[in-house]
Amino acid sequence: MDLGFLGAGVGAGLAVIGAGIGIGRLAASALESMGRQPEAMGDLRANMIISAALIEGVAFFALVICIMLALKS
């Protein structure tokens, strides 16, 4: 068996954990702000989605590296 597959799997899992924590914290504080100040909801939502997309982008970079690793091994 090739250890590359193991590495790719573990790496994908770690990347997803990081992205999950990041987006979870982001959503929690965004929802809290929306609850405190409902009139700023539209603005907050747009900024939340931008930040979520940026966090997601980093996670995707990691996933692409894992996929490359899995295809190589």
Added chain:
Amino acid sequence: MEEIILAQTGHGEEAEHAVEAVNGAAAEAAHGAAGHGDVFEFSQLFHHMEDTVLLQLPSFSIGSLTIDLSITKLVLMMILSGGITLLAFGALARKIRGGAAPRGILANLTEALFDFVNRDMIIGMMGEKAGRQFAPYFTSLFFFILFANLIGLIPFMGTATSNIAVTASLAVLTFFITQVSAVRVQGIVPYMKHHVPPGMPIFLIPIMVPIEILGHFIKPFALTIRLFANMTGGHVVILSVIGMLFLFKSLMLAPLVVGFVLFIDFLELLVAFIQAYVFVLLSILFVNAAIQPEH
């Protein structure tokens, strides 16, 4: 990526063997389509992810570069989504230009979305003047991506945006628009000076300038990967869940699998909108940072 998923069909044999066997099956399926035998192979499900040539056009070469402009399935999907964009909004634009109030189902359906993209996203982010200047491009971009994403959810169609070449060319367009408008608005020398922020210690310059220049290329690369991975990811999840039926060979699992696939399908519907929104919004942010550097 296909190999990873396909390898799951091997029942805990050696991974290499499974991959080989499944690859053979995939090649067979590609040749004989669904016609061979009565056993439905899991790999046949991948017709949704594959790109097949529909109309072979003669390829020509310029120097050492061979250009093949054959119409494949994904090219057809791109033409389709571009055509829908043109039809839906061309008719609306002609009506409004003629002085008539937009009325009817099509107008009401498209107007709300159009207004959201135009007023909230483009003019809201870039301001009235720059917004009006860039609105045609970003609006077309949004609806092209949106329709391409949505067409991919229809059975037997393909997702053009789940091909990395398509998303990369969209991101390259954004890259060129960003750079060209930055040079045009700021002038080439002040734009180059922007890479060295004032008051930076002299020993940091050799580190910071390459990072700043690299940043210009990383932004469109991130756009490419984000759209591609999101649109591919959903399909791969659905195929993996369906693959469980083939793995366990049990009909008892069917309600669970179908229910979960339905759930992911609705999630995909949401993702289609969100990813079109994110792609265009980030493009707007990049262009806005280029033409209004003081903000």
